[in-house]
Structure formats: structure tokens, C-alpha cells
Amino acid sequence: MLGELLDILLFRAGYTAAVVSAGCTLLGIAGGIIGCFALLRRRSLMGDALAHATLPGIAGAFLLATAMGSMLPGVLSAKSLPVLLAGATISAALGVLSVHAIVRGSGGRIREDAAIGIVLSVFFGLGYVLLSIVQALPGGTQSGLKTFIFGQPAAMSVGDAMLLAAVALGAALAALLLYKELRLLCFDEGFARVQGWPTGALDLAMMALVVIVVVVGLQAVGLVLVIALLIIPPAGARFWTDRLGTMLWVSAVMGGASGYLGVSLSALLPGVPAGAIVVLVAATLFGVSAIAAPRHGVLSRWARHAALTRRIWVDHALRALFEHAEDGATLEPLGTLSREDGRRALSGLGGDAAIAMLRKRGFIDARGDIVTLTSSGMAAATRAVRNHRLWERFLVLHADMAPSHVDRSADMIEHVLDPALMQELEAALERDEAVAAASRVPTSVHPITPDRRTPGGATGGHA
Amino acid sequence: MLHPLSTPKSLADRPEHSPSSPLSVHDMTVAYQRRPVLWDVDYDAPSQSLIAIVGPNGAGKSTLIKACLDLLPRASGRVEFFGKSYRESRHMIGYVPQRESVDWDFPVSALDVAAMGRYAKIGWFGRVSRRHKDAARECLARVGMADLAHRQISQLSGGQQQRVFLARALAQDATLYFMDEPLAGVDAATEATIIDVLRSLRSAGKTVIVVHHDLPTVPQYFDHVLLLNTRVIAAGPVSGPESVFTSENLRRTYGGRLTLLDQAAEAVARARGG
Numbered sequence: 001m002l003g004e005l006l007d008i009l010l011f012r013a014g015y016t017a018a019v020v021s022a023g024c025t026l027l028g029i030a031g032g033i034i035g036c037f038a039l040l041r042r043r044s045l046m047g048d049a050l051a052h053a054t055l056p057g058i059a060g061a062f063l064l065a066t067a068m069g070s071m072l073p074g075v076l077s078a079k080s081l082p083v084l085l086a087g088a089t090i091s092a093a094l095g096v097l098s099v100h101a102i103v104r105g106s107g108g109r110i111r112e113d114a115a116i117g118i119v120l121s122v123f124f125g126l127g128y129v130l131l132s133i134v135q136a137l138p139g140g141t142q143s144g145l146k147t148f149i150f151g152q153p154a155a156m157s158v159g160d161a162m163l164l165a166a167v168a169l170g171a172a173l174a175a176l177l178l179y180k181e182l183r184l185l186c187f188d189e190g191f192a193r194v195q196g197w198p199t200g201a202l203d204l205a206m207m208a209l210v211v212i213v214v215v216v217g218l219q220a221v222g223l224v225l226v227i228a229l230l231i232i233p234p235a236g237a238r239f240w241t242d243r244l245g246t247m248l249w250v251s252a253v254m255g256g257a258s259g260y261l262g263v264s265l266s267a268l269l270p271g272v273p274a275g276a277i278v279v280l281v282a283a284t285l286f287g288v289s290a291i292a293a294p295r296h297g298v299l300s301r302w303a304r305h306a307a308l309t310r311r312i313w314v315d316h317a318l319r320a321l322f323e324h325a326e327d328g329a330t331l332e333p334l335g336t337l338s339r340e341d342g343r344r345a346l347s348g349l350g351g352d353a354a355i356a357m358l359r360k361r362g363f364i365d366a367r368g369d370i371v372t373l374t375s376s377g378m379a380a381a382t383r384a385v386r387n388h389r390l391w392e393r394f395l396v397l398h399a400d401m402a403p404s405h406v407d408r409s410a411d412m413i414e415h416v417l418d419p420a421l422m423q424e425l426e427a428a429l430e431r432d433e434a435v436a437a438a439s440r441v442p443t444s445v446h447p448i449t450p451d452r453r454t455p456g457g458a459t460g461g462h463a
Numbered sequence: 464m465l466h467p468l469s470t471p472k473s474l475a476d477r478p479e480h481s482p483s484s485p486l487s488v489h490d491m492t493v494a495y496q497r498r499p500v501l502w503d504v505d506y507d508a509p510s511q512s513l514i515a516i517v518g519p520n521g522a523g524k525s526t527l528i529k530a531c532l533d534l535l536p537r538a539s540g541r542v543e544f545f546g547k548s549y550r551e552s553r554h555m556i557g558y559v560p561q562r563e564s565v566d567w568d569f570p571v572s573a574l575d576v577a578a579m580g581r582y583a584k585i586g587w588f589g590r591v592s593r594r595h596k597d598a599a600r601e602c603l604a605r606v607g608m609a610d611l612a613h614r615q616i617s618q619l620s621g622g623q624q625q626r627v628f629l630a631r632a633l634a635q636d637a638t639l640y641f642m643d644e645p646l647a648g649v650d651a652a653t654e655a656t657i658i659d660v661l662r663s664l665r666s667a668g669k670t671v672i673v674v675h676h677d678l679p680t681v682p683q684y685f686d687h688v689l690l691l692n693t694r695v696i697a698a699g700p701v702s703g704p705e706s707v708f709t710s711e712n713l714r715r716t717y718g719g720r721l722t723l724l725d726q727a728a729e730a731v732a733r734a735r736g737g
Contacts, residue, residue: 040569107496177588184579188565194532194558195583195635196550242615244570 008264016161017267020153023164024220024259024278030172031217031229032237032255034209036248037175039234040186041206045113046099048227049120050207051214053095054088055127055223058148059134061087066137079143081160081219088148088215088223091127095119096207150273151222153263164216171212172252174205182206183244220263225275228282229255236286239293254289258282312415317354318363318381319388320345321373323444342371387414390425392445403445483546485510485639485670486531491540493523493530500526502694504540508639509687511668513661515675515701518691519717524674525561527691528641532558544639554583557637559628559645567617573627574612577603580634602633605663607656622653629657640664640671647676658684682708690716 007013008021038044065083102115110118134140147155156164175182184192185202193199210230217226237251262278269277291298324345325337337345339355342364346354355371358364363377373381391414396403486508493501501523508514516524529535531542533549544552557580577599578591585595603612606626616624625645632640646654661671661684675681681688682701688708690696696716699707 040566180582180585180589180591181587183571183575184582187569187571187576188560188579190529190534190560190564191558191579191631192582193534194553194556196553197582238570242570242617243572244575247570 005264005268008267009261013267016156016158019158019161019165020156020220021260021263023156023161023168024153024263025256026165026168026172026259027213027217027220028229028233028255028257028259028262028278029252030168030175030255031213031226031259032233032251032253033172033248034175034206034213035230035234035255036237036244036251037182037186037206038210038230039238040244041203043207043210044227044231045116046096046207047210047214047230049099049116049123050092050095050211051223051227052120052127053098053123054092054215054218055124055148056130057087057089057091057094057127058084058145058218059087059127059130060091062134062143062145063130081163084145084148085215085218088218089211091123092211092214095123096211098123147222148218149222149224151218151220151225151275151278153220153274154267154270156219160219164220167212167216171209171216175209176248178202178205179245179248220259220274221278222273222275225273225279228275228279229258232279232282232286233258236282236289239289239296241295254282254285258285308415313349314358314361314363314380315384315387315415317346317349317358318373318377319384320349321358321364321371322381322385325373336370336372339366339369339371342366384414387422389444390422394425396445483510484508484543485545486672487543487546488527488531489541489543491527491530491542492538493526493535494538499538499693501530504691504695506689506695506698508670508672510670511665512670512686513665513684514670514672514687514689515681515685516672516689516691517675517678517681517716518696522692522716524691525643528643528672528674532556532641555638557632557635557640559632559640559642561643562621562625562628562647564643567619567624569616572613572615573603573608573619573623573630574599576616576627577612577630577634580631580636583635599630599634602630603627605633606630606660607652620650622649625649626653626656629660633660638669640669642671642673644674644676646673646680678713692716692718 004013008017035044035047038047061084062079064087065080098119099112099115102110102118103112131145134143134145137143144155181192181197181202184195184197185199185206189199192202213230214223214226217229221229233251233255234247236254237247240250241247258278258281262281263274265281266272266274266277289297294300321337321342324341342355343351350357355364355366358377359366362374363380365372365374392403484507486506488504488506491501491504492499500521504527516527518524526535530537531549542549544556549556574596578596580602581591581595581598585591600609600612603609603626606629608623608626608630611619611623616627619627629642629645632642645657649657661673664671665686673685675685685701687699688701689698690707690712692715697707697712699705701708
């Protein structure tokens with residue numbers, strides 16, 4: 001089985017299979033690129049509606065072509081793919097128009113999501129009725145129309161796959177050509193209109209590209225799931241980057257991989273619809289992105305959060321030590337205190353465990369019965385205390401806060417203040433003699449009492 | 464023809480429409496579902512000036528801008544820019560929409576957004592070349608955002624986002640600017656920067672029309688004011704003998720709302736004093 005899969009993946013499973021794989025890869029790439037714009041313009045669900053709306057067109061085209069074919073034998077084959085896809089395109093367009101008509105006709109009382117739901121289900125239902133009529137026709141069960149619902153790339157001919165590849169490539173290139181215009185449209189339509197861009201036509205072009213991807217993807221992926229190629233790769237790509245240009249490429253790669261791997265795997269599992277496998281491959285890539293992507297993945301968000309929690313904990317612990325030593329009840333020089341005092345200062349932050357943790361990080365020396373802030377510990381403590389007090393002072397002087405309430409508010413902000421903001425604070429407090437006089441650390445605006453020394457919000461563990 | 468000053472002022476008076484005015488609005492009415500939001504607005508903007516549009520919530524301030532720019536349909540009326548139609552003068556018009564009108568999570572950088580101001584000059588299918596990027600970067604520098612050019616826009620503060628929008632409008636290199644509440648909810652430093660930029664635009668001969676919500680700063684920041692409450696209540700200079708920024712006009716604009724009246728009285732006192 002593995003060898004077979006390798007053969008398919010390396011395009012050694014025969015000419016037709018290779019062309020079909022290439023076509024589906026290009027379909028995924030086109031879906032990935034065009035889907036980014038649809039996602040950012042919040043048109044993804046509209047894509048789903050129009051995908052479902054293709055079914056009555058396919059069945060209707062088949063019926064029409066059969067009727068005409070019986071009148072003019074030899075001119076038109078009901079099974080001709082271009083005829084079916086033309087029908088699909090027309091009814092997809094009718095679906096989009098119906099959504100707009102419902103929203104507008106209701107005077108805005110029925111919103112777009114509800115209108116999409118109506119169109120999606122009604123068109124699909126109608127399509128299924130027409131499909132049943134086709135199946136009841138003599139030879140109708142052999143029409144192959146059912147494969148359009150969940151997709152069957154194995155049933156594609158070389159010609160079908162060539163058509164798919166060519167159209168998908170064209171659509172992807174068109175989207176890239178319109179990159180700048182679509183980016184502006186998706187970000188700020190009003191501004192685009194003021195600049196003179198024909199936003200209506202651009203919007204139409206974008207929807208047309210979506211229709212093209214959906215329609216040419218019908219045979220391979222099926223109308224129920226083809227929308228996945230337009231939504232899942234762009235959504236996954238968003239985790240990796242904050243730039244649309246990069247997002248397009250990541251999305252294209254994920255879409256291409258989904259199409260390629262999905263179709264290859266489906267060749268090995270003939271009982272499972274290809275569309276379902278393509279979707280699962282795309283979902284796997286999405287899942288990996290959501291968890292592991294360095295920019296917005298869950299893991300990196302956790303890591304950043306943990307680092308911040310750790311920093312806040314260290315700030316609190318060092319501030320507690322500093323303020324305890326500053327109290328005067330301790331040994332000279334500043335920053336040196338007995339282990340007992342140190343333990344008391346850090347009682348709310350873990351006591352001895354906190355001392356061990358700070359020592360491990362090189363912020364303090366703990367020799368015998370004496371705890372001393374190292375030079376790096378002293379620097380960090382000074383910075384933490386200074387930030388805290390500057391911010392407290394600012395709140396009291398400029399935000400009319402009572403000194404007794406200020407500690408907790410300051411506590412929430414001070415850890416995220418950047419140097420530029422601290423400079424602004426200093427400037428705002430420049431004339432405050434307490435700041436000017438104190439060489440580095442201003443005095444506290446409230447008495448330092450033991451219960452205050454364990455700051456509120458110090459919930460962050462030190463694990 | 465009578466000198467405008469010699470005629471008694473009344474609502475029936477129509478301003479003289481001059482072909483050179485950067486913006487002439489003729490009898491414009493805008494309605495949302497048959498409820499008029501703007502009624503019979505007639506206005507000529509003086510050139511080379513900073514103009515504030517002032518009025519209570521729901522007075523139609525943003526609507527006026529959007530209807531002028533064809534972003535909203537007009538029930539009636541006509542708008543001319545420099546004596547020409549909107550279509551012909553579009554390249555001379557810059558626009559700063561309300562900050563809330565876009566999705567700030569959109570995957571673009573501050574520089575990308577500023578460069579959008581150049582898109583009309585770049586034209587169809589063209590790439591944003593180095594020349595245009597440099598121009599956009601320069602506009603970011605003018606609003607003090609040069610260092611943050613490559614930040615994703617969601618990582619900017621509200622004031623910084625507003626500056627990016629202003630930089631994008633500067634990149635349009637227009638002669639007439641419309642700005643929808645550019646000073647709403649920004650920090651003091653941003654407000655000072657934006658006002659500096661507006662003044663430099665005026666000295667460069669441009670006209671800037673700003674929807675403004677803060678009455679006390681009107682006399683300080685602007686030359687002209689358009690007092691709006693569905694209709695134009697008054698329009699003219701902010702100070703001097705012909706000033707329309709009077710407590711009487713403000714009362715007519717804001718109705719009987721006490722807190723706003725207090726604010727207005729204070730603003731007038733300040734305008735008289737300084």
C-alpha cells in the first residue's frame with residue numbers, strides 16, 4: 001500500500017492519474033489564493049451557498065441537453081462536461097443574485113447569513129429533485145451526476161483534468177494580477193471608491209473567481225465540500241503571518257498540498273469520496289498551523305503568556321524584597337536582608353521556594369542566613385519599583401485616583417510599560433520634586449505595609 | 464447685485480456659488496429610508512482653510528462627507544469640486560474615513576496602508592514600486608510613524624492607527640481633504656501631530672474639511688466652521704466680526720441640551736478671549 005501511494009505521489013501511477021493529480025494541485029493553489037480574498041472580505045459562506053447552488057444547474061443542464069440531444073442527435077452530448085459546468089455556473093450566479101435579492105427585498109430585515117442559509121438549502125433541495133428525475137430516466141443512473149456531489153477524481157478523463165488545470169491556473173493568475181486592487185477592496189471599500197476604483201466590478205470579479213474555483217472543482221472534490229478549499233487553507237495561513245502577501249503563498253501551498261495529497265490518498269481508498277479526504281488533509285494542515293505556527297499558534301501564544309507571567313512574578317518578588325529592605329528593618333547595604341525577612345517579604349509568592357527560584361535566575365545570593373540582591377537583581381528590582389511608583393504617582397496626580405486604591409491599578413499596567421512610555425511618564429512628572437530628588441526610585445505614594453507588600457494580581461505561578 | 468454683507472442674513476439666503484471653491488454643495492438632501500438625514504444643504508467651502516463640521520450626534524456630519532464623495536446616494540442636489548464634477552476632480556480629493564470603518568486585524572503593515580494612498584497613481588495591475596513605497600514612507604514620517612512602518616496595524620494604538628490613516632491621505636497628494644473624526648479618541652501627542660499636519664496642509668494651499676466633535680478646540684484649530692443639524696444652521700469664520708461661532712448659533716445647533724450648552728458657552732468665551 002505504501003509503495004502504491006509512493007507511485008501515485010510521484011506521478012508513476014499512469015498518465016491519467018498524474019494529470020488528475022496535477023489538476024487537483026492547481027485547483028488547491030487557486031482555491032488557496034482566491035480564498036484569502038474571500039475570507040478577508042467575509043464572503044466565505046457566500047462561496048458555500050453558490051457551491052450548493054450549482055446542483056440544479058448541473059441536473060438542469062443534463063435534462064436540457066438530453067432533450068435537445070434527442071431532437072438533434074449527435075450534436076450535443078448530455079454528458080459533456082462543458083455543458084454541465086455551464087449549467088453549474090449559471091445556477092451558481094442565480095444563487096448569488098438570490099441572496100442579494102432576499103436581503104434587498106426584505107429591506108435589510110433578513111440579513112445575509114439567513115439569506116445564504118435559505119439559498120443554500122433551497123437550491124440544493126431543488127437540485128436533488130432534478131437529480132432524482134435524471135436518475136429515473138433510462139440510463140440516468142449511468143449519468144455520473146452523483147459524483148458531482150462528493151467528487152470522484154478517479155472518474156475524470158485526461159481532457160477533464162486538463163480543463164481543470166488550465167482554468168485553475170488562469171484563475172490563480174488573475175487573482176495575483178488583481179492583488180493590489182483586491183487588497184484595497186477587502187481592506188477599505190469606501191477609500192477604494194473615493195480613489196475611483198470600480199468597487200462593484202472588482203467585487204464581481206472576486207465572486208467570479210470564487211465561482212470558477214467552485215465549478216471546476218465540482219468533479220474532483222464535489223459541491224458539498226469544495227468550499228473547504230476556499231476557506232481552510234486561508235484560515236490556516238493566517239496563523240503564520242501578518243502580511244497578506246505571505247498569507248497568499250502559505251495558503252496556496254496548503255491548498256495545493258491538500259488537493260495533491262487528498263486526491264492521491266483517495267485513489268487508494270475507492271470507497272471514500274475524494275472531497276472528504278481533501279477536506280481532512282486540509283483540516284490537518286489547519287490544525288498543525290493553529291497549534292504550532294510561530295506567530296499566532298496556540299503554543300507560541302502560551303509561551304508568550306507564560307513568559308509575561310514569569311516576568312510579572314519576578315517583578316513582584318524583587319519589588320517585595322527591595323521594599324522590605326528599604327523599610328530600614330534590615331541590614332546595610334540596601335538590598336541585603338536576613339533570610340527570615342526575605343522569607344517574610346516573599347510569603348505570598350512562595351517563601352523559600354521563591355528565594356530558590358530568584359537565586360536560580362541569578363537575581364539574589366543566598367548565603368547562610370543572609371539574602372542579597374546581586375547586581376543584576378538590584379538593577380531589575382530598581383526598574384520594577386521605579387516603574388511601579390512612577391505609574392502610581394501618575395495615577396494619583398493625573399487620573400485622580402486615591403493613593404489607597406492606586407497600588408492594584410498600577411499593578412496591572414506597570415509590567416507592560418515600554419521604555420518610551422516610562423520616559424513620557426517621567427516627563428509628565430518632571431516637576432514632581434519627589435521624583436526629581438530621588439536619584440532613581442521615587443518614594444511610594446502610600447505607606448508600605450506588610451499586607452501591601454504582596455501585590456494583588458500576583459497570581460502568576462513561578463513554575 | 465447686492466454685496467452679500469448688505470443683505471439681511473436669513474435661512475433663505477443662499478451663498479454665492481463660486482466656481483473656484485474647492486467644494487460647492489447645491490441643495491443637497493440625503494435620506495435613509497425616507498427619513499431625511501440632511502435637508503437642503505447649500506454650502507461653499509473657502510479655499511486654503513481648515514474647516515470644522517460641527518453638530519450633535521445624528522446631525523448628519525459624516526453623511527454630508529459621504530454624500531459629497533458619492534459613498535451614499537443623494538435624494539437630490541449636486542456637488543461640485545473646483546467647479547467640476549466629482550468624477551473629473553477625484554484625483555484632487557483625499558479622504559480619511561472613520562477609524563472604526565475598517566478591520567484593523569487585516570494582515571497589512573502601516574506602510575502597506577499608507578501606500579494605498581498611491582494606488583490611484585499606480586493604476587491597474589501595477590505593482591507598488593520602490594518610488595511609491597518611498598513616498599508612502601515619507602508620509603508616515605510626516606505623522607511621526609516612520610519607526611513603526613513595518614508594524615502590523617493591529618499592533619498600533621488607536622492614535623497610531625489614526626496617524627496611519629492620515630499618512631495614507633497625505634500619500635494621495637490631494638488639494639481637498641475630507642476627514643471623518645480624525646481626532647476622536649486619540650492621545651494628546653497624536654492630536655498635536657495631526658493638527659500640525661493640518662496646518663502644514665493649509666500653508667501648502669490645501670483645504671481640509673474635518674468632522675469634529677470637540678467644541679472647545681474649534682476656535683483653536685479651525686478657520687471656518689459649518690454648524691450642522693440636518694440643515695446648515697450657520698457657516699462662516701470661527702472668529703472675527705463675521706464669526707458664526709456664537710452661543711446663539713450653537714444653541715440652535717445643539718438644541719436645549721444643557722451640558723453641551725455649557726461646553727459651547729465656554730468655547731465661545733475662549734474664542735472671544737483669545
